[in-house]
Amino acid sequence: MTTTSINPLGPGFEVPGREERYRDSFQRTLRDELNRDENVYVMGEDVAGGPGREDQGIIDSWGGPFAATKGLIQDFGAQRIVDTPISEAGFLGAAIGSALTGLRPVVDLMYFDFIGVAMDQIISNASKSRYMFGGQTRIPLTMFARSGGGTGHAAQHSSNFYSILAHLPGIKVVVPSDPYSVRGLLAASIRDDDPVMVCNHKKLINLTGFVPDEEYIIELGKGRLTRVGTDVTLVGMSWTTEVCNNAADQLAKEGISAEVVDLLSLSPLDEEIFLNSVAKTNKVVIVDEDSPRASMASEVSAVIAEKAFDLLDAPIKRVTGPHTPVPYSRDLENLFLPNEADVIATTKKLLGE
Amino acid sequence: MAVPQEKLSWMYETMYRIRRFEERLLEETAKGNAMGVAHTSDGEEAGPTGICAHLKDTDWISSTHRGHGHCIAKGLDTKGMMAEIFGRATGLCKGKGGSMHIADFSKGMLGANAIVGAGIPLAVGAAFTHKYKKTDGVAVAFFGDGATNQGVFHESVNLASVFNLPVIFACENNGYAQSTSVEYAVPVKDIADRAASYAIPGVVVDGMDALAVYEAAGEAIARARAGEGPTLLEMKTYRYHGHFHADIPHTYRHQEEEDIWLAKDPIPAFEKTVGEQGLMKASEFKAIRDAIEEEIEGAVKFAIESPMPDPEELYTDVYVNYSNPVQGLR
Numbered sequence: 001m002t003t004t005s006i007n008p009l010g011p012g013f014e015v016p017g018r019e020e021r022y023r024d025s026f027q028r029t030l031r032d033e034l035n036r037d038e039n040v041y042v043m044g045e046d047v048a049g050g051p052g053r054e055d056q057g058i059i060d061s062w063g064g065p066f067a068a069t070k071g072l073i074q075d076f077g078a079q080r081i082v083d084t085p086i087s088e089a090g091f092l093g094a095a096i097g098s099a100l101t102g103l104r105p106v107v108d109l110m111y112f113d114f115i116g117v118a119m120d121q122i123i124s125n126a127s128k129s130r131y132m133f134g135g136q137t138r139i140p141l142t143m144f145a146r147s148g149g150g151t152g153h154a155a156q157h158s159s160n161f162y163s164i165l166a167h168l169p170g171i172k173v174v175v176p177s178d179p180y181s182v183r184g185l186l187a188a189s190i191r192d193d194d195p196v197m198v199c200n201h202k203k204l205i206n207l208t209g210f211v212p213d214e215e216y217i218i219e220l221g222k223g224r225l226t227r228v229g230t231d232v233t234l235v236g237m238s239w240t241t242e243v244c245n246n247a248a249d250q251l252a253k254e255g256i257s258a259e260v261v262d263l264l265s266l267s268p269l270d271e272e273i274f275l276n277s278v279a280k281t282n283k284v285v286i287v288d289e290d291s292p293r294a295s296m297a298s299e300v301s302a303v304i305a306e307k308a309f310d311l312l313d314a315p316i317k318r319v320t321g322p323h324t325p326v327p328y329s330r331d332l333e334n335l336f337l338p339n340e341a342d343v344i345a346t347t348k349k350l351l352g353e
Numbered sequence: 354m355a356v357p358q359e360k361l362s363w364m365y366e367t368m369y370r371i372r373r374f375e376e377r378l379l380e381e382t383a384k385g386n387a388m389g390v391a392h393t394s395d396g397e398e399a400g401p402t403g404i405c406a407h408l409k410d411t412d413w414i415s416s417t418h419r420g421h422g423h424c425i426a427k428g429l430d431t432k433g434m435m436a437e438i439f440g441r442a443t444g445l446c447k448g449k450g451g452s453m454h455i456a457d458f459s460k461g462m463l464g465a466n467a468i469v470g471a472g473i474p475l476a477v478g479a480a481f482t483h484k485y486k487k488t489d490g491v492a493v494a495f496f497g498d499g500a501t502n503q504g505v506f507h508e509s510v511n512l513a514s515v516f517n518l519p520v521i522f523a524c525e526n527n528g529y530a531q532s533t534s535v536e537y538a539v540p541v542k543d544i545a546d547r548a549a550s551y552a553i554p555g556v557v558v559d560g561m562d563a564l565a566v567y568e569a570a571g572e573a574i575a576r577a578r579a580g581e582g583p584t585l586l587e588m589k590t591y592r593y594h595g596h597f598h599a600d601i602p603h604t605y606r607h608q609e610e611e612d613i614w615l616a617k618d619p620i621p622a623f624e625k626t627v628g629e630q631g632l633m634k635a636s637e638f639k640a641i642r643d644a645i646e647e648e649i650e651g652a653v654k655f656a657i658e659s660p661m662p663d664p665e666e667l668y669t670d671v672y673v674n675y676s677n678p679v680q681g682l683r
Contacts, residue, residue, distance in 0.1 A: 090508025097478020134446035135670035221676035
């Protein structure tokens with residue numbers, strides 16, 4: 001068992017492993033945690049599908065969007081893979097109640113936007129119970145949802161407003177960016193004694209990447225470098241880490257050395273890793289798919305302005321979605337999403353090229 | 354249902370403890386000793402008393418902004434409660450929760466919850482834990498009439514029915530959601546009627562009669578412990594004071610109505626019934642009352658003399674572990 005924030009893409013990461021899709025890495029980790037601790041259970045809409053039809057030979061249908069939990073009920077049974085009515089506030093509240101009384105629920109909220117339906121339970125119970133009860137209790141709750149645009153799911157199934165959750169004292173938020181990080185962060189979240197939201201970006205779910213065979217967790221609140229460079233710092237989170245990596249690779253071909261900071265956690269936030277990077281490059285572009293007002297890009301920008309102003313050779317730049325909902329039509333949706341070309345253009349402008 | 358002798362004196366003691374706690378709290382609030390707002394439950398003592406008489410420390414309850422009665426009936430220490438409401442370090446929540454967030458997990462008390470209806474699913478989750486761990490434990494969600502208009506009430510009852518959980522939905526219908534009457538805001542005759550939508554029993558009981566509540570709750574709790582699922586138990590009751598300490602209820606309800614309910618005061622009613630049956634003597638009632646007076650005075654004194662929380666307490670208990678704590682920016 002290791003705690004690691006090692007970059008699996010860099011030199012020295014010569015461990016046995018496999019190429020695996022993000023979704024498979026996610027489910028393998030969930031299975032490992034279900035095996036590891038009998039108090040871990042999964043709850044949500046359609047986490048199995050077809051409950052109550054066992055007498056008709058139906059025990060699993062689709063396991064939620066992107067088949068996140070498909071097949072789990074066959075191995076862990078209906079007591080631990082708990083399909084619910086469509087009642088986000090009700091079942092998230094019940095999950096919190098079960099966490100307060102000794103279980104470790106993993107709740108599938110399906111699409112990230114649906115947290116709105118359950119928001120009171122997150123704001124008033126999950127985030128505050130420990131504090132307002134004077135530390136008497138723990139809330140070992142893990143929530144996960146499919147976030148982000150780029151898949152034609154339109155305005156109510158494509159949001160990325162994770163800054164709203166990161167704003168709440170008592171809640172932790174993680175944003176894995178590849179099959180390696182989702183394994184380490186999901187395991188850490190389930191074992192953590194605080195409520196954690198795991199955002200699985202829809203554009204990452206079918207991507208393949210290297211995943212070590214050994215069991216590991218990634219410490220919550222630690223970012224990582226996915227590219228090492230000297231000319232500019234690109235800060236990514238969730239899908240935009242992939243965007244930053246691709247942009248950095250293209251910039252490298254033009255002789256620009258970009259360092260990419262992958263935040264991995266939004267709360268706690270690893271200030272040190274991006275402040276150290278800015279100390280080296282003196283220039284920063286923060287890339288966030290969310291709308292810009294009061295966003296994570298704003299928060300990272302504020303921390304840099306407050307703590308590293310003297311180290312900056314140029315203004316802090318943010319590359320974000322616009323202050324609009326996510327549109328449906330593909331061309332409009334592509335316009336909404338920050339892409340590699342946007343990051344490259346902003347970086348070159350910043351460097352005066 | 355015959356009530357064991359020791360339960361009878363416990364019920365009288367519990368109701369009187371709630372009554373005097375609330376009355377003394379209002380006095381101390383008026384003097385400025387208790388901080389913040391106080392939502393008192395005097396008049397409603399029979400409900401939590403009749404229900405909690407059946408519960409053990411391993412059974413759970415969730416509660417509301419009007420939660421002092423639930424806390425006391427579940428066995429929470431009145432010193433720790435009073436100190437909590439006085440914002441002291443010796444409070445049950447170290448002074449960080451106050452009147453509307455009193456909790457004691459060691460007593461099976463999941464915390465008072467000041468978002469109307471928000472505590473209901475927590476009790477469903479606690480009942481889920483009992484079922485998951487195959488115990489015979491139960492959970493009780495206390496809430497008012499107003500909470501039954503919240504979506505999360507309906508979601509919670511539906512969920513408990515679908516999962517067949519050992520939970521009792523204990524509705525204290527005191528006639529008013531703050532100042533809005535239940536006749537105006539609830540279209541069904543009895544709140545218990547709402548159980549029909551979820552295919553669970555809905556029971557109406559006189560919430561001013563501790564013995565009637567004891568009997569009805571006993572049946573519901575026995576069913577829950579036997580794995581026969583949830584019950585919605587509606588107690589018709591009345592809040593003798595306003596919504597909170599500074600509310601003057603005569604702006605929205607008449608003296609005539611208050612007089613009707615004052616005549617049903619659950620404490621003298623209990624004395625009369627139990628006394629007439631020869632189950633407890635007048636001297637026993639008096640001895641209990643005297644002991645409670647002393648206890649509540651002791652609780653007030655303890656609270657007043659207790660220290661305020663350390664400034665450091667502002668920052669603790671947000672998380673179990675947090676690698677990069679954030680202080681306020683000044």
